[in-house]
């Protein structure tokens with residue numbers, strides 16, 4: 002499970018979200034067996050999506066992040082749903098030629114790309130979902146998300162996302178800091194200090210000898226020192242949202258002609274979920290029943 006904190010500073014001039022997402026990365030890795038480059042970049046996108054958890058109000062709400070870049074990674078999607086479940090998909094997850102770069106905790110422009118489009122869809126139970134778009138201009142996803150949220154929140158927003166490859170584990174961490182309305186000049190400089198500080202603390206933790214403390218404990222103690230108050234703590238699990246019902250709906254959406262063709266072929270079909278590789282089989286009899294629904 003991953004932990005997400007929502008916090009506010011003493012002067013109530015900015016709010017903070019922190020995400021400790023080692024387990025999301027671990028579970029994605031176990032399920033999809035991706036390349037190192039995929040693990041790192043997908044981990045960052047999952048962490049970003051987890052940071053948005055507090056926007057969800059009911060169990061039917063969901064938030065999707067989609068990135069389409071000029072990089073070799075292809076399409077990247079993350080889905081946050083049912084308040085505390087999250088899942089991810091990276092199209093070309095098996096490309097290993099950039100793993101060496103990522104093992105050194107660096108990022109490859111060729112893999113992740115440096116231009117393209119970022120789309121965030123928030124379905125919060127209103128008539129229409131809210132869809133926000135921005136151009137990707139950097140190979141650094143933290144910068145792209147900072148740009149997105151600074152313009153969509155209409156206030157200074159700083160996003161930092163990182164997945165560190167350790168000896169036999171991952172350290173995945175992210176935060177988003179937003180300046181609240183009516184801020185002063187002093188608040189702006191404090192905002193900049195915090196934006197850099199937590200990034201540096203991640204490096205200090207990795208380099209230092211803090212093994213008796215988890216990184217979560219380490220950051221929690223820093224929050225106390227700076228009188229940054231935790232107002233909410235939430236837990237998120239990596240889990241796919243696929244189901245028999247969703248697979249049948251997908252088949253239904255293929256339409257009459259496609260389904261007729263499958264029946265003519267006379268062979269059972271197998272559909273594999275993109276997010277978790279789970280396999281779903283449908284017999285000809287089952288396809289015929291789906292077709293009946295379509296005719297109703």
Ligand SMILES: [Zn+2]
Pocket residue numbers: 241242243274275276277278279
């Ligand atoms: Zn699935």
